[in-house]
Structures are given as C-alpha cells and as structure tokens.
Amino acid sequence: MPPADALLTDIGARLLYRDALVLVIDKPAGLPVHPGPKGGETLTDHLECLRFGLPRRPEAAHRLDRDTSGCLALGRHAKALARLNKLFAASGMVEKTYWALVEGGPEAEAGVIDLALARRSDDPRSWWMKADPAGDPALTRFTVLGRGGGLTWLALSPVTGRTHQLRVHCAALGFPILGDPIYGTAPRNGGPGLQLHARALALPLYPKKPPIRVEAPAPAHMLVGLQACGFGGLG
Template identity: 50%
Template sequence: MKPRFPRAQPKERAVPPGASLPFPILFSSPQALVIDKPAGLPVHPGPRGGPSVEDWFPLMSRRRDGPWLAHRLDTDTAGCLAIALRKQALLTMQTCFASGQARKTYWAVVEGVPDESGEIDQPLRKVSSPAAGWKMELHPSGQAARTSWRRLGTDGHISWLELSLHTGRTHQARVHCAALGTPILGDPVYGTRTPNVSMLHLFSRRLELPLGAPIAATASPPAHMLTALTRCGFRETLQPQDGNLPVSS
C-alpha cells in the first residue's frame, strides 16, 4: 500500500488558552489515541467551515509532525476514532485498516426486524447529480464491501444491531442496512423520515487494531440513541462485553 500522509495538526487554528478536549479519550499511548467523536462533528474542516476534530490536534500532541487521522468517520457517526501521534504509527495503522486486520464494530438501530444474523457482500460505488448531490449505491462494478450483522434486540418494530465492517467504504453500514430493507433510524439519505428522530442512530462501538502494542477501545452509546436502544432491550447500567451478547429471539 502506498503511504498516505493526511495533513498534520493545523497550526493556523489557535486553541483558546485553558481549553480542553470536547470529547473523551478512550485509549491513549505514546503512539496513538482513540477518541469518542461526537455525532455532528466533522473529522476535518469542510468547505463551509465550522469546528472539526483536527482543530483540537494541538492539544493532543506538541510534535511538529502530527497528529494524523488514521481513518475516517462520517460527520453524523459518533464513536471510536483512531488518531496517530507518530508517523510510523500512522503507516502501521493505515496498513491495518487497508488489509482488513482492523476489527470495527458498530451499533445501529434500524427500522424493522432483520434476520438474527447474516452477512451482506455487495459492492458500492459513488453516484452524483446536480439536483440530489452525491451518495453511495450498490453496483457490481463498485468497490468490494462486506458487512456482518447480529440482532441484539428488538421491540418488533425497530431493532438493535451489531455490525462488523470487514471493509471501509463510505456510508457502508448505512447502504447495507438499507439494502436489507431495514434502514438506520434518522438516515436522511438512505432511510425514511421517522417522527421525533432527527439524528443518525449509528455509532462506532468498538475498535481493535492488532499492532505490536494492540489498540482497543469501546465507546458508550451517544445520548440521542438511548431511547431507541432501550426500546430494543438495552440497559445503560448493564453493558455486556461485545461479542458475548445473546442474539435476540
């Protein structure tokens, strides 16, 4: 894989004196951090401006050659986001993501009730139009995309899913859930408008990178998902270890 070096910390963006990070750090080492990115916060500055994760890089490291984003999360997706603090760590982490060694677990609340478990292996490509903008769609000539799911709970109308993303395509979880006939709640692009639901019900629950010094982090569900998760059987005070959760009946 050809090394990619995203832009390092934006020196021109001054952090106010006494400021602290506006998000929790879930994992920390001399080589890397994993933060709990809030929903609605972009990872890097967009054309319209506004705050982004990169604005806070100066508080994560004083080095001149970092930090760097090791991967991406959509603006509307909360949860585990890995940040490299050293250039060699960045290369190793990027290789881990590109080779499929990274274990990426997401939680989603979807409309309807899918099978207890399964896998969708459908390529994705980007399409755009002047009227509707861009989005991703299933297409045989697209990039390979594979997602496994387990149903962790349901109330018969909506369901709580654990999603394992074996590839890292843009909007992969969202398009694949919609393709199953169970779009993610609050998805304005691939779903339907649901009363009283205005935010995407998807977050990066756990991230594991099997490096020499392994990276592992788990994020708690964002506040906007708790009502729907509770309907499906989730209890905030009792969070079993991921991978050992019973599949719902």
C-alpha cells in the first residue's frame, strides 16, 4: 500500500461530491481522520485546500478507521456540520455500504449480524471492542457479492454505528476481515493491509429531495482480492 502522504499529493483529485453544505472525499487507507494521542499526520492537515472560497476548512462529519478507505463526508461550515452530525448520530438515517474481503465467509448469501458490543477494557483510551450480550446493541446487514481463493467479498451495511462494529461482527462469526491486525490475522510481509472500504454513502440531507448518493472506486490495495472473488471492474 502506498504511504498516505503519497496518496494525498492532490486531495482535490479525491473529491467525489461537492455542494453548498457537504463534500465527500475518497479517504486513503493508512491516514487517520482525527489527531490521536501519539500525534502524527492526519487528514485534517490536508483539508485547507478544500475550502473552495469559504473562510474555514471543512471538517469530518463522522469517523473512518485509519486503515479503512473510501467515502468520508465533510461539513463545509458549522451549520452544515451540525446537520450532518445529527444524521450520522441517528441510527439508520445515513445508508452506509462497505466492501470487505473476509477470510472464509458466511454460508448464507445474505443475512443479519445482531451482536451487542462492549469495550474489551475499562481503559477509556482503548478502542478495542468485543461481542458482549451486556454491551450496546449492534446490527449489521451483509450480502455476499463473490467468492474465490478462500475469500469472500461482502457488502456490509451497518444499521448502528458502534466502534469497530464491522470488524468485530465479522471476526465473531468466524470470518475476520483480511489484514485486520486486531480482530483477525495481521498482514504478512508488508501485505495489503485491512481489506475494508467505505464503498457508498446515501445522505438524506435536503428535505423533499432524494438522498445524495456517492460511491468511492475500489481501492488499489483491494483489487487483487476483489478480482479473485469475481470483481470485473477497475474501480
């Protein structure tokens, strides 16, 4: 996988959608959205050039894990960000579709994963999660899009938005996401990394108008696995 800074030489080239309130970009894998306790480069460092004449840079309206690529919505100003935050906070309001390559795979071609999630540790700095009946409700819908080479290509739609929900749900059912160093098997010999991509967003941002629908092309670091599972496109 190329370093994140190489992928963001021109962030404008990764812009998928733009209107008066929202931008949607194709975030590269390997770059955190927000600053962490260890510091280092984040997406925020690259957002200044996406002001498009507004006095302030846009801000991310939701989270994607550092190693997850794909659709990320940005609010262009404070009111827009507040509206987007409400949408993402309300369960089921924003339609999110992820592509994942998993080890093995479910027997069924489609289904629902209904497993509550809780933190593994009481340490507030820890983001690692586990399936726990006493935890917060978490619901994920899945559809098999293809199979091959011991992998399954899944479309995952989280109804709730728990931390690491898709990664924990897949691992708990016995088909961890390929390259997941926490819940699955870490990449070997500098492998392609976490095979999870935020493929599409549908944002019901404007009353009396259809949702804004945006897709991010398949990332280069997942193409080999996707093609092994029957994906015939280039993006």
